[in-house]
Amino acid sequence: MSEQRQTYTLPVKGMTCAACATSIEKTLNKQAGVASAEVNYATNTVLISLSEQVKLSNLKKAVRKSGYDLLLEGSDAKAKDSDLTQLKKQLYLALPITAIIVVLSMFIGPFAYKNYVLLVLTLPVLFWSGLRFYGSAIRQLARLSVNMDTLIATGTGAAFLFSLVVTIFPEWLTDQGQAAHVYYESAAVIVSFILLGKYLEERAKSKTSSAIEKLYSLNVKTVTKLEGNQQKTVKIEEVVFGDILLIKAGERIPVDGMVIEGLSTIDESMLTGEPVPVDKTEEDAVKAGTFNQTGTLKISAEKLGAETILGQIIKMVSEAMGSKAPAQKLADKIAGVFIPIVLLLAVATFCIWYFLVPDSSLTLAFVNTFNVLIIACPCALGLATPTALMVGIGKAASRGILIKNAVALEKARRLERLFLDKTGTISKGKLEVVASQLFFPDEEKLELLSILNGIESSSNHPIAQAIVDYLNDTYQLFPFQIANVKTLPGVGLSTALDGVNFEVSGLDKTSVKKLSSEQFQLVEAYKAKGYSIVLFWRDGEPKAVFGLKDTLKSSSIGIISDLQKKGVIVEILSGDHESAVASVAYAVGIDRYQAGLMPADKARVVEAGQKIGITGFAGDGINDAPALAQADLSIAMSTGTDIAMESADVTLMAGDLGKIADLIKISAQTVQTMNQNLFWAFVYNMIAIPIAAGVLIPVNGFMLNPMIAGAAMAFSSLSVVLNSLRLKAIK
Structure with missing residues (x-):
């Protein structure tokens, strides 16, 4: 017997980049009883599956030891809201002071004790507003680990210490024939820019999860x-x-x-x-x-x-937003080694410029190293796919499409073959009388139809209910109760009134022999149209025939046509008899169908279809669960059973088959946005880091200003989030 597991989506505090998410994942996945842990940097949450014996408080302790915090119920939840408030306060202090530092540094000439004034102004910007960076870097260093804050703290800290030495001992540089220049403005501007970028990023990230917030607001x-x-x-x-x-x-x-x-x-x-x-x-x-x-x-x-x-729905959407697409797992691996590589590049940059480049100065080597530390941005890599996924999954949810995981959203656009259950998926799943013929004179109509109504009213069978609804709607009959109705297994219903026998049955070999040639031709015509046949008898003589059909959903024909135009092979798999399945297939324009299938048969057909390519199955019943579990992309109708929905990757609310087209479009839009984000995140770092290291100085003398490096790093993360938000506006 398999062990019972529970799934939680919990907030995480203290993450500053994708490397942090990777570190927390490793910590949690090492804990006993944890089946899987996926940390989403974009949502600051972890989707964790664990056995019932594991205490969340123990996991919280483990995460704290790694330098972060796992927020549980109660007072911990308030910490998440207070973090943005604290960030706002730090930013509001840093911005005006930084503006003064920039003006004094760049637009005001030398005056007595100028460097000391800049030193005093820089202290609160770095060590109050920017304290989060230094505190995080020190905690990570104590655990022999690094994150984004390590780069920021190392870069701005080095600029501050260099400027502090120059302020107190200016002769250290002047004796070497170099200008005693300080970089207080660069350190302050970088901290302010990064705080501003972080604040805007958090605000924008909160908008990507607006769909889930709207769902919570419905409580x-x-x-x-x-x-x-x-x-x-x-x-x-x-x-x-x-x-x-x-x-x-x-x-x-x-x-x-x-x-x-x-x-x-x-x-x-x-x-x-x-x-x-x-x-x-x-x-x-x-x-x-x-x-x-x-x-x-x-x-x-x-x-x-x-x-x-x-x-x-809230649980499904939350877990889907916390899941990872395959592309994100690759980005996370890269982010995990990104910061150590950047630190090595920074050391290499200093050594090359100071020891290997002729006529280079300590200042030049320092500034280029400083730029490398500041401009590198693993945050953009960490945000590239989860922000797009959050918007895409939220957009789908607002249209009544509930996606269970990121992999399902990514697969939908690559759908090559779609198997459809008939009843409840293409059709409404509710039988209706669509044709009838009475074989008795009008003067007997009220009596005989009332008896038929009374017989069928005693049964809960869908066919009986369909005939009752038809009789009541068409003839406005009064209720007529019959007490001694008997069920004839495999045949129908019967009763006896005043010595007269009445029976309701389907069509079989015995009943066919009792029909006249005209009645037989009528029944055959009904069968050819895929109708289910019901006969009403009095003393063995046919008195009425009804043709019932499970009517099509209004969206079925259009969506199937659209899918076929996109190159998707569509096929019906049904347990119904062949004529009924063939009739539906013909009506919706499907050439391929298989009838009379058991649940295991459907699963085997889907498995065979997977050899061709990405295969989907859409259904709504308990008998569809094996096929749904087998398919690459499983789609359940919300009008169906709970088992079908639990087995499926995607649930279509209101049972609307037409939403499959929306799913494919949203999938394509989301994956395109993810690819754009990843491309620009990689390209940014590949171009920005060499420029920061000074590769253009020998070519055209261009040297990057550290303040521009800080602004570029802050904007790179923000641009990824803003690009993801564009998904909301795409039709």
């Missing part, structure tokens, strides 16, 4: 509970299964439940992506997070909190 805090005739306002946590809740117009539904009294119009767009409101009355199901527009409803609570559809 209701308090509800009106009915206790007899009394109304009582209680917290949502106090509601239990079976409680009766009063939902007034303008309020959100707090739980999944059933309407027991009232009539209203419900806006379900935030869950389904469908803008048209839905009418709800007694015995209709309502979902948490939907909006009650008009009337007042009394509902019975059936599912609460995380068990509601909204709770499951």
Whole structure:
């Protein structure tokens, strides 16, 4: 028996770059009982799967030892919100002081004690506003590790110490014939720029997760509970299964439940992506997070909190945003070795310029080394794919497409073959009478149809319910109860009234022999159209024939045509009889179909299809679970079973097959954005680091200003996030 595992998405504090995320991942994955841990730098969270025996408090201790913090429930959660506030305060102090330092350094000529004035002004910028960088670097150094803060602290710290020595002992350089120049303005500007970039980056990153925040906002805090005739306002946590809740117009539904009294119009767009409101009355199901527009409803609570559809959606979207695409794993590996390589390059830069370049100066060697440390940016690599994924997954969720993981989103654009279940996927999954013929005179209509209605009303079978609905809608019959209806296994229903035998049955070899030639031709015509046949008999004589069909969803024909135009091979896999499957296939324009399949058969067909390329399967029933589990990309209809949705990578709300086209488009847009981000992140570092090291000085004398290096580093991370946010605006 497999060990039970639990999955958590927890905030992480103290990360400054992708290298930090890699370090935390390694720490957590080494802990006993942890099956997997994926740290997302863009969301500052970790998606962790572990056995029930593992205590989160022990994991928190392990993360703290590595120099970071894992935020659990309660007071820890407040720390996440306070970090942005603290960053804002540090920035507001650094910016005006830095502006004064720049003006004094670059626009005001020499005056008495100028360098000492600059020293005093620089101290609060570096060691209060920039304290986070130095503190983090020292903690990492104590653990023989490095991160982005190591580069910032080393670069600005070296500039400060160099300037401090020049301020106190200017003759150290002047005796060597060099100008006693200080770099207080560079150190202050770099800290300010990086703080500004970090602040803007955090603000922008919060926008990438706006979809999940909107979902959280649908949760209701308090509800009106009915206790007899009394109304009582209680917290949502106090509601239990079976409680009766009063939902007034303008309020959100707090739980999944059933309407027991009232009539209203419900806006379900935030869950389904469908803008048209839905009418709800007694015995209709309502979902948490939907909006009650008009009337007042009394509902019975059936599912609460995380068990509601909204709770499951929030969990699915959160975990999807925390998962990693294959491209991100490569970027993380690079980021993990990036900073040690940059430190080595910085040392090499100093040695080359100071010891190997003729007529070079200590100042020139120092500035180039300083630039290398400052301009290198692993943050852009760490943000390249997760920010795009967050926006893409959020965009899909807002359109009623719930994606379970990043790999599924990446695969959707490469879909080559799509297998579709028929019932509930292409069709509505609800039988309707589409043709009928009565074989008796009008004067017997009321009597015979009332008897038929009474017989079928005794059964819960979908075919019986379809005929009852048809008779009531077409003939407005009064309810007619029959007490002694018998079920004929494999045949239908029968009863006897005043010595007369009545029977409802399907079509078999025995019943065919009792039909006249005209009746037989009619039945054959119904069969050719893929109808399910139901016959009504009186004393062995046929009195009516009905043709039933599972009608197509309105979106089926259009979406299948679109998929085929994109080169996707579409095929129907169904357990239904061949004529019914063939009829549906013909109606939607599909040439390939297989009928009469068992669940295991569907899975085998999907497995064979995977030899061709990326294969998807869309279904909604328990019998579809094996095929969904087998497929490269599994798509479930939310109108189907829980088992199907649990097996699937993607769930389409409202069971709308047309959303597959949206899924493929969003997948293509997201992957394109990820590739753009990764390309520019790599190109930035490949171009910027050599320029910072001074490769252009021998060519054209160009030497990078350290302040520009700091601004470039800050902008590189921000540009990646802003490019990801463009996804929201793309149609």
